Amino acid sequence: MNFLRMITRLVLFGFISVTAFLDFALIGNWLKGAARIRYQGRWLSRYSKAICWMINLKIIRIGNPAPAGILASNHMSYIDPFLIASQTPVIFVAKHDIRDWPWGGILTRCGGTLYINREQRSDVGRLTSGVRTIAEAGVPVGLFLEGTTSDGTHVLPFHPGLLQPAVEIQSNVLPCTISYRVKETGSSEGVSWYGDVTLLPHLLQLLSYSSIEAIIQFSPVEPATDRKKLAAKLHHDITNRLADSRERLKISPSKPHAPVHHGHAA
Template identity: 35%
Template sequence: MIGRIRLVVALGGVAVSTLALVPLQLVAMKTRLWSEWPVLRLWHRVNVRALGFRVHQHGQLTDKRPLVVAANHISWTDISVIGSRCDVSFIAKADMAAWPVMGWLARLQRTIFIERERRRTSGTQASEIARRLAAGEAVVLFAEGTTGDGNVILPFKSTLFGAATMAIQEGAADKVYIQPLTIAYTRFQGMPMGRRHRPLAAWIGDTELAPHAAALLSEGAVDVELHFGEAIEFSAGDNRKEATRRAESEVRAMLQAALARPIPSKR
């Protein structure tokens, strides 16, 4: 019964915030009368609180631009967790654009949809990302290319960093910064999850979204940590695979430290 109450409260909170703030976001996007970023950030902050998430931030998003944020990926909640603290755009799989409600909300977040399996579209997609980078946007790339179980970091895909190379090659920038970001889900209701229970927060494999969301939100009080690493400078002539390995190594090290000593920072 308590789990059902938590679920209803969580979904009700998200619905209210969406009805109140999305119209403001749409007006901002159409008219440019005010910046859309504060509206997005507020929407995400209200949502993470409604969902029962406590976000603990370690470090800051760098102010260096152009910027690609290279992050691990665990769950559908990652976007709101990051968006509640940072003004960033996201890169997502193209099939997400067709999802009911979620696809529409992703567009409001200025998400860039890519088709990773279709090589003939990769140049156009990388060009769009490069254009966003040149315009000064910070773009979040889930560099594993899929979601993990929250215990380990999967290998980063260097091909996903092609936009950074293209931005330099096209003369849009003389360098691009890559900042590692680790997302770590550490506690349920104040208690450490542990390796065995941490995958409860992960949305992996062929798990259906609705039942996973219902099970996760019914738990309540989830602690998640964001750890920002030092930005890596990437210039013309630099090795993309080496930059990818450096980002992956730092994200992995920060995850291991977070899971070994989950010490909440100031919220």
């Protein structure tokens, strides 16, 4: 582990975060309605670009993000939202417990995150209302349909229920595929946060890497009609594109690991 690089980036991380939160407190906190939503999407995009620069994330983008609608992605790590948001203003859907995280709670509140508790059926209606409001403001809504993080070698089953808001508001859905390669390891190991991996040691190790390569692919939009058929189609598309990305990055195989429910996913 490169301790000097890690400490330098921790200092930069603190400076970037404090500056961003002050920005929101002075400007975004006073806005209302659609103006606030659009500001939150742009705010998260600016913050994410700074975070990607800080960790020396070298990004290859294939395709273009849609200006609005639903953006559905595979999920490997806590840096996934930053990678996506660095390419487009976006507001994410996340598990309700993330709002209680010391830093994650502040970040997600400033970024306008829609929190969901999948154990409460009433949350689906509230989520649909929130997605509709954001879509009407012209900002994409980001979903991680696996509901948890994986090791990045494959795509876990999708939760069709998370696509119900897209069906109800008749929104297009943009498939998004992400993959990483750490220079030091030659694989996505070190970026993927899954299984029983503890957050803090993983984060410190990630901050010590010299650079990380990432490919983010935006596929053609899909109309939201039947949520189960749409989930299957999205899963097929993202699975194929993940394999293509791993081949392009020449990623070494990672050791298989059982997923657990943590991360930014809904």
